[in-house]
Amino acid sequence: MQHEPPAAVDDVDREALADGVYRALLRSIIAGEPAPGARLKERDLSERYAVSRVPVREALQRLEAEGFIATEPHRGAVVRRVTRRDIEELFDARLCIEPFATRHAATRLRDGLASPARLEAVLTRSQRHFSAGEESAGISSNLDFHEEVVRLSGNSLLVRSLKPMLGRMEWIFQLTHDAREDEQVLEHVELYDALVAGNAELAAAQAYTHIELGRSPVLAALEPFLADEG
Known part of the structure; x- marks a missing residue:
């Protein structure tokens, strides 16, 4: 042995x-x-x-x-003091990775190559935390939701590309959760439904919209925390 x-x-x-x-x-x-x-x-x-x-x-x-x-x-x-450019670049990078990964995740779920069980558990946990007023735990679960969608794509390079962004995403989510909390919960449910239905194009479009809709509110909420570009 x-x-x-x-x-x-x-x-x-x-x-x-x-x-x-x-x-x-x-x-x-x-x-x-x-x-x-x-x-x-x-x-x-x-x-x-x-x-x-x-x-x-x-x-x-x-x-x-x-x-x-x-x-x-x-x-x-x-x-470091984070700048507006840092946040803009993060949103741009997420738009390159997450909708693409979501499309492939939906296809793999449709073809039976992946299971939505973990994603469902993360979504349920997130809803439970927010309902109980456990904001920090709910935000961590939201982060897990995004990470799990990318993992479901089956593309290990996409997973590794997202990993360096997770800390910054958590920083943003924790500081700006009041900006779009209710909308984000609903959008996660809609995205989950499109994924498990195997509707790849709808899921990808929803992922893109979900990220882009958060850009302006997040930047506004982060304004006190951001350094001047110069």
């Missing part, structure tokens, strides 16, 4: 620790503490989260890839 080598187990543990630090830091950044411009020192974060510097470094690298922090000369990791 073969046993998993210790190094593989260590890798799993390290990834879990790095993910935990990443999520804790993301929640802090969403809450505004640390504020834009603040330095993030590996030693301080290592002590705060009771982990070594390795998972802290990996978490910071992920946050930098998502545009939350920047590495500056002589200062190290610094929290």
Whole structure:
């Protein structure tokens, strides 16, 4: 009987620790503490989260890839102030990925190549959280809904392309959930119905509309948080 080598187990543990630090830091950044411009020192974060510097470094690298922090000369990791251009680019990138993925997801569901069970569970969980007034949990479930639709496309490259956007999407959803909360819940239900019906073109159109309708309200709601372009 073969046993998993210790190094593989260590890798799993390290990834879990790095993910935990990443999520804790993301929640802090969403809450505004640390504020834009603040330095993030590996030693301080290592002590705060009771982990070594390795998972802290990996978490910071992920946050930098998502545009939350920047590495500056002589200062190290610094929290970035998000600009309007950052948000516009995110919406544009989502419009390139999600409608295309949705079309393929609907086709695969129609042909029996994928199951809608996980998507239905995510949608139900989201509705339950919002009904109970659990806004943060509902927003996380909304994020899971978008991720699951892309996963259902069966295209691993699309899944990997969306992943670096998820943190920024969560930042936006958490800060602007009052802007279109009721409409978003309804649009998710409509999108789910089109997907399980296997109506690929309708589902793709709804995905595109769902994203684009959120652009102006989100930008307006984020205005106090956005830095000048210059």
